[in-house]
Amino acid sequence: xxxxxxxxxxxxxxxxxxxxxxxxxxxxxxxxxxxxxxxxxxxxxxxxxxxxxxxxxxxxxxxxxxxxxxxxxxxxxxxxxxxxxxxxxxxxxxxxxxxxxxxxxxxxxxxxxxxxxxxxxxxxxxxxxxxxxxxxxxxxxxxxxxxxxxxxxxxxxxxxxxxxxxxxxxxxxxxxxxxxxxxxxxxxxxxxxxxxxxxxxxxxxxxxxxxxxxxxxxxxxxxxxxxxxxxxxxxxxxxxxxxxxxxxxxxxxxxxxxxxxxxxxxxxxxxxxxxxxxxxxxxxxxxxxxxxxxxxxxxxxxxxxxxxxxxxxxxxxxxxxxxxxxxxxxxxxxxxxxxxxxxxxxxxxxxxxxxxxxxxxxxxxxxxxxxxxxxxxxxxxxxxxxxxxxxxxxxxxxxxxxxxxxxxxxxxxxxxxxxxxxxxxxxxxxxxxxxxxxxxxxxxxxxxxxxxxxxxxxxxxxxxxxxxxxxxxxxxxxxxxxxxxxxxxxxxxxxxxxxxxxxxxxxxxxxxxxxxxxxxxxxxxxxxxxxxxxxxxxxxxxxxxxxxxxxxxxxxxxxxxxxxxxxxxxxxxxxxxxxxxxxxxxxxxxxxxxxxxxxxxxxxxxxxxxxxxxxxxxxxxxxxxxxxxxxxxxxxxxxxxxxxxxxxxxxxxxxxxxxxxxxxxxxxx
Amino acid sequence: xxxxxxxxxxxxxxxxxxxxxxxxxxxxxxxxxxxxxxxxxxxxxxxxxxxxxxxxxxxxxxxxxxxxxxxxxxxxxxxxxxxxxxxxxxxxxxxxxxxxxxxxxxxxxxxxxxxxxxxxxxxxxxxxxxxxxxxxxxxxxxxxxxxxxxxxxxxxxxxxxxxxxxxxxxxxxxxxxxxxxxxxxxxxxxxxxxxxxxxxxxxxxxxxx
Numbered sequence: 011x012x013x014x015x016x017x018x019x020x021x022x023x024x025x026x027x028x029x030x031x032x033x034x035x036x037x038x039x040x041x042x043x044x045x046x047x048x049x050x051x052x053x054x055x056x057x058x059x060x061x062x063x064x065x066x067x068x069x070x071x072x073x074x075x076x077x078x079x080x081x082x083x084x085x086x087x088x089x090x091x092x093x094x095x096x097x098x099x100x101x102x103x104x105x106x107x108x109x110x111x112x113x114x115x116x117x118x119x120x121x122x123x124x125x126x127x128x129x130x131x132x133x134x135x136x137x138x139x140x141x142x143x144x145x146x147x148x149x150x151x152x153x154x155x156x157x158x159x160x161x162x163x164x165x166x167x168x169x170x171x172x173x174x175x176x177x178x179x180x181x182x183x184x185x186x187x188x189x190x191x192x193x194x195x196x197x198x199x200x201x202x203x204x205x206x207x208x209x210x211x212x213x214x215x216x217x218x219x220x221x222x223x224x225x226x227x228x229x230x231x232x233x234x235x236x237x238x239x240x241x242x243x244x245x246x247x248x249x250x251x252x253x254x255x256x257x258x259x260x261x262x263x264x265x266x267x268x269x270x271x272x273x274x275x276x277x278x279x280x281x282x283x284x285x286x287x288x289x290x291x292x293x294x295x296x297x298x299x300x301x302x303x304x305x306x307x308x309x310x311x312x313x314x315x316x317x318x319x320x321x322x323x324x325x326x327x328x329x330x331x332x333x334x335x336x337x338x339x340x341x342x343x344x345x346x347x348x349x350x351x352x353x354x355x356x357x358x359x360x361x362x363x364x365x366x367x368x369x370x371x372x373x374x375x376x377x378x379x380x381x382x383x384x385x386x387x388x389x390x391x392x393x394x395x396x397x398x399x400x401x402x403x404x405x406x407x408x409x410x411x412x413x414x415x416x417x418x419x420x421x422x423x424x425x426x427x428x429x430x431x432x433x434x435x436x437x438x439x440x441x442x443x444x445x446x447x448x449x450x451x452x453x454x455x456x457x458x459x460x461x462x463x464x465x466x467x468x469x470x471x472x473x474x475x476x477x478x479x480x481x482x483x484x485x486x487x488x489x490x491x492x493x494x495x496x497x498x499x500x501x502x503x504x505x506x507x508x509x510x511x512x513x514x515x516x517x518x519x520x521x522x523x524x525x526x527x528x529x530x531x532x533x534x535x536x537x538x539x540x541x542x543x544x545x546x547x548x549x550x551x552x553x554x555x556x557x558x559x560x561x562x563x564x565x566x567x568x569x570x571x572x573x574x575x576x577x578x579x580x581x582x583x584x585x586x587x588x589x590x591x592x593x594x595x596x597x598x599x600x601x602x603x604x605x606x607x608x609x610x611x612x613x614x615x616x617x618x619x620x621x622x623x624x625x626x627x628x629x630x631x632x633x634x635x636x637x638x639x640x641x642x643x644x645x646x647x648x649x650x651x652x653x654x655x656x657x658x659x660x661x662x663x664x665x666x667x668x669x670x671x672x673x674x675x676x677x678x679x
Numbered sequence: 680x681x682x683x684x685x686x687x688x689x690x691x692x693x694x695x696x697x698x699x700x701x702x703x704x705x706x707x708x709x710x711x712x713x714x715x716x717x718x719x720x721x722x723x724x725x726x727x728x729x730x731x732x733x734x735x736x737x738x739x740x741x742x743x744x745x746x747x748x749x750x751x752x753x754x755x756x757x758x759x760x761x762x763x764x765x766x767x768x769x770x771x772x773x774x775x776x777x778x779x780x781x782x783x784x785x786x787x788x789x790x791x792x793x794x795x796x797x798x799x800x801x802x803x804x805x806x807x808x809x810x811x812x813x814x815x816x817x818x819x820x821x822x823x824x825x826x827x828x829x830x831x832x833x834x835x836x837x838x839x840x841x842x843x844x845x846x847x848x849x850x851x852x853x854x855x856x857x858x859x860x861x862x863x864x865x866x867x868x869x870x871x872x873x874x875x876x877x878x879x880x881x882x883x884x885x886x887x888x
Contacts, residue, residue, distance in 0.1 A: 461737065461764040465693050468762075468785035472699035475789040479706035494702055501695050549739060 030123030036078045038064040081119050086111040145175050153300035161304045169199035182272040191217040219244050223260040230257040233279040255280035259291050261298035268301050327423035335360045379406035379419045401430040462508045466501035473498045525560040528596050528604050535572045553595035561604050561669035563649040571642045575608040575665045582612025607666040614657050685800040686728050687711040690720050691735040717741035731758040731799030744774050758799035822864045830857040835877040836884035846887045
């Protein structure tokens with residue numbers, strides 16, 4: 011007895027009428043076949059085909075093909091091949107494919123021939139599967155692309171798609187309250203032409219059903235009788251609604267129970283195929299994700315609301331701008347600034363909100379932040395509403411994805427007009443004070459000034475008178491006259507230079523920012539103060555570093571600082587019994603800063619006073635106003651430097667101030 | 680042969696001032712020599728000629744007034760014309776008290792400069808003359824014997840020979856001889872001349888008791 015007879019399944023198949031079945035061995039030889047195939051083979055024999063003894067001949071394939079080995083290696087193969095044309099007739103034409111299968115544990119193989127109706131079913135099933143895939147991808151796409159505002163509409167449309175696809179009568183989307191026994195019908199689709207009393211947004215008390223589906227498994231009943239007796243509320247509801255069959259699919263996302271999918275039939279009892287339940291369950295997952303996302307959006311909206319409340323209370327323009335330069339979030343300040351209602355800013359482009367002119371000026375900074383770099387800048391601009399120039403300070407902060415991609419940026423803009431005006435007023439007062447004290451210093455220096463002028467004037471007069479005498483000689487000594495005239499010219503120039511410097515120092519001009527050669531500054535100051543009474547006994551030496559880069563600032567104000575320090579140093583030393591040395595030095599403090607120091611050999615300043623010397627109205631001089639060093643400090647600070655005093659080891663003090671090499675930004679002052 | 684042409688010493692730290700003064704004096708036919716500081720002047724050897732200083736009052740290091748007091752200290756009493764700037768009045772007063780001849784406030788006219796210089800030269804000439812005469816008298820006085828010097832002091836007080844003889848306990852005739860010797864050695868022909876010489880030489884008169 012061949013082994014296969016011991017295989018009950020094979021045996022039972024051979025006795026069934028399910029298509030065409032045969033057994034063949036590893037040589038491809040047919041061993042047994044069922045009745046349907048026997049009839050087929052008999053007919054074939056009747057038609058003159060006698061060689062239907064092997065699987066290749068039955069399938070009328072090339073006899074060289076080794077089907078048993080192919081099947082053995084793959085387990086099973088499907089060969090789509092219609093029954094050969096030598097058998098004309100309706101019945102036989104319907105065979106379209108053969109499934110060859112290795113029977114495990116044996117060296118036998120089984121073959122199935124499929125008929126056309128079967129194929130049709132397969133095709134229908136395949137088409138339905140395809141349609142289902144379409145539905146799934148369609149729904150997924152729907153819920154992926156929606157915006158928070160559209161979610162309800164999308165769910166509704168999704169329900170309609172599902173209902174139509176599965177040929178349902180009513181399909182409800184319900185939200186289950188956390189831990190509760192009720193659900194709330196959020197959305198409902200009803201087959202057209204069907205009347206149903208269930209309305210949206212109603213709460214249904216279904217404790218048993220809720221309990222049942224909370225575990226995550228769907229529940230269905232094919233008829234009312236299947237509903238358990240103790241499900242009182244559920245049964246009552248179904249009866250009241252006229253429901254004949256129902257399916258409830260729980261919706262869970264990441265372990266949390268969000269709601270359920272309720273499908274009801276009213277016109278018929280319905281035997282829920284497992285496949286359909288599975289499919290609906292999967293559709294439910296898609297919906298659940300959408301709902302979860304909507305919840306997240308709602309929570310976000312809640313937190314956005316809180317954020318908005320906070321940001322609205324701030325006197326800043328706060329916004330989030332997407333990578334497309336459209337506003338995605340903005341606070342109320344936009345309404346006050348641009349006259350656009352707060353809600354209407356959303357979705358508008360920066361160009362639309364800011365106006366063409368301002369936008370053009372902001373554009374470079376927007377480009378910069380969208381390249382992923384935080385940006386700070388100041389701007390003077392006109393608002394749409396008023397004609398007044400406003401000063402704003404803006405910070406853009408890029409919003410980066412975890413992958414480093416720029417998604418958008420946060421924009422913080424502050425109106426600093428008032429502060430700026432205060433600063434400008436303060437600056438103006440400071441400049442005014444600087445001028446006043448400069449003129450006052452000039453009073454102190456007047457003797458020195460007169461001497462400076464007298465010197466060339468006297469020399470000119472001497473030379474002129476000498477020239478006169480040389481001319482009167484007989485013959486006139488023209489060589490000497492020429493020499494005298496040459497000296498007159500140079501002395502006159504010298505006098506002119508003194509006057510120019512003096513004017514520049516006293517005349518109140520605008521505060522400039524120009525390149526300053528620090529060593530020249532020192533020499534200019536020396537020529538102004540060289541003959542000052544308090545300095546005339548001093549030896550002033552300079553130690554100037556060569557190749558200093560240029561600083562930037564207002565030359566007159568910086569001269570004033572240095573003059574003050576030099577005069578102070580001279581005055582400090584006038585109290586000393588022996589005449590000493592005043593040293594002015596310049597050096598590079600670090601790569602960005604120049605230091606200018608004035609060292610005196612005076613009595614020094616003791617620790618307690620040292621802390622107050624830069625304060626306004628602090629003075630140790632009987633006639634001093636106490637403004638000198640205070641003004642020095644404000645001038646130096648306005649230049650971005652600082653001023654300080656250090657005691658010298660050998661006695662006396664060193665006053666130094668620093669100046670940055672880089673020019674400060676145009677809006678820095 | 681001694682050169683008696685006067686010479687001006689210009690001391691000023693300002694180059695153009697210095698050279699313009701030099702040129703002006705040259706034009707005026709006045710010899711001059713320049714120094715850029717007080718120290719330079721002090722360390723230079725000076726010609727034995729009538730001279731004056733044209734001195735800038737404000738100079739770094741030793742200033743004009745310090746130089747003036749230094750010169751007094753070392754006994755070189757040279758006439759000084761100070762050149763001052765505006766506002767140096769208190770300093771000028773002090774300098775004048777210390778014996779400055781003149782002040783020129785910058786800028787100054789040629790004539791005023793020349794007057795000041797000539798005045799200084801005159802003063803220096805006189806001083807030099809006085810110094811020469813004193814020297815002559817000192818030389819004469821040095822020839823006197825101690826006794827003659829004693830008699831000299833009594834004579835210039837107007838004492839009579841008799842009184843001197845009594846005071847010294849010597850003969851009147853001896854006093855007479857000494858007296859004649861003093862008159863001869865001092866080359867004085869009168870008592871009045873002798874008295875003047877004593878004042879110049881700083882010889883104190885002795886009075887009989």
